Amino acid sequence: MRAAVLSNTANLTVQELPDPVPGPGEVVVAVSLAGVCGSDYSLYNGKFGVPLPVVPGHEGMGTVKDVGSGVSNVTVGQRVVIQPNFACWDCDICSSGMDNICSEKVRLGIDINGVFAQYVKVPSRYVWPVPEGIDDQMAALTEPLAVAAHAVKILPPAKGDRVLIIGAGVIGLMLLLLAKLEGADLAVSDL
Numbered sequence: 001m002r003a004a005v006l007s008n009t010a011n012l013t014v015q016e017l018p019d020p021v022p023g024p025g026e027v028v029v030a031v032s033l034a035g036v037c038g039s040d041y042s043l044y045n046g047k048f049g050v051p052l053p054v055v056p057g058h059e060g061m062g063t064v065k066d067v068g069s070g071v072s073n074v075t076v077g078q079r080v081v082i083q084p085n086f087a088c089w090d091c092d093i094c095s096s097g098m099d100n101i102c103s104e105k106v107r108l109g110i111d112i113n114g115v116f117a118q119y120v121k122v123p124s125r126y127v128w129p130v131p132e133g134i135d136d137q138m139a140a141l142t143e144p145l146a147v148a149a150h151a152v153k154i155l156p157p158a159k160g161d162r163v164l165i166i167g168a169g170v171i172g173l174m175l176l177l178l179a180k181l182e183g184a185d186l187a188v189s190d191l
């Protein structure tokens with residue numbers, strides 16, 4: 001497959017890599033669309049300090065190409081989005097139900113090869129079918145939307161609350177839309 005490989009800091013090139021093969025409980029997704037995140041830029045600039053090379057990218061959607069043994073939640077050909085942080089399910093944080101902030105989590109596109117490639121291999125519990133009626137472009141925004149939705153859920157703003165959003169990037173704009181739905185009185189600041 002072709003993949004964008006970050007070999008060294010600020011050195012990203014398209015290379016040929018072996019096609020990933022799913023092990024038990026894993027699926028291989030043919031990536032249709034991938035988002036570029038601020039953290040991809042930090043990774044590119046060496047701010048993560050993780051071992052390289054790695055294929056970056058964690059915001060992706062595509063079609064299931066292949067499934068390993070024991071996979072029952074998705075089938076080949078199905079459109080899916082990828083949830084990009086894989087928890088250990090074994091530590092105290094995971095046991096308390098907060099697996100989203102597991103300290104042992106494996107981060108797609110940072111610790112292991114991500115979605116800036118034709119194919120990506122992920123645990124089947126971290127792929128979610130895309131309902132009909134949601135197109136590929138919208139589905140590709142699921143991960144940043146989840147970040148914004150989580151923030152609004154933690155607040156949550158009451159009708160008429162004054163809310164300041166700092167930063168009008170993808171997630172900031174999603175926060176704007178979601179907080180507006182809650183009836184908040186909004187201001188957004190950016191450069």
Ligand SMILES: [Zn+2]
Nearest residue numbers: 037038039059
């Ligand atoms: Zn991201």
Ligand SMILES: [Zn+2]
Nearest residue numbers: 088091094102
């Ligand atoms: Zn854990």
